[in-house]
Amino acid sequence: DGGITQSPKYLFRKEGQNVTLSCEQNLNHDAMYWYRQDPGQGLRLIYYSQIVNDFQKGDIAEGYSVSREKKESFPLTVTSAQKNPTAFYLCASSRSDGNYGYTFGSGTRLTVV
């Protein structure tokens, strides 16, 4: 079955450490996205990529980095520069040939301790 997989589901990080969240899709989607969800707020876009080896900053990119070396993979690194990293992170993918809905992963809950 095609889908999008995020791992791990729960992640704990000490302050000052970088951590990388995995996102893999086998839907043959060109576009991939990282969102952050905080209580009482909508999904806020961190980074997105429309094609391999290319990505753009979203609304809240500071303190995050991404790579898109393969079409299937779009890992997100939460760096120590991110001031408030504790959140629920969602990866999504979509076709790029028009306005179609996104397919979301099941999310990663990151907690900084």
Next chain:
Amino acid sequence: DQQVKQNSPSLSVQEGRISILNCDYTNSMFDYFLWYKKYPAEGPTFLISISSIKDKNEDGRFTVFLNKSAKHLSLHIVPSQPGDSAVYFCAATNNNDMRFGAGTRLTVKP
């Protein structure tokens, strides 16, 4: 700059009655609108969508209405079922730039 707004953080309805979730947007360039349903600790799942050239789209118990002049859309669920209890996100997009509302938590009571 919140371009998509869901002003009701929560909604509670009785099983069998109609649930109406509302969404407003500010960007007139949006040309496609979607509703997603989300359970706790899971990713959102696509529910229903509507193109800006239409004013209504129906899929079973779910109907989305679009009022372009008012920049408003709504999701109707009828009849509501306890399994519909979830957070519903409204989304609007223009050329794959998708914006989400803050979500409305729907609780359907048996």
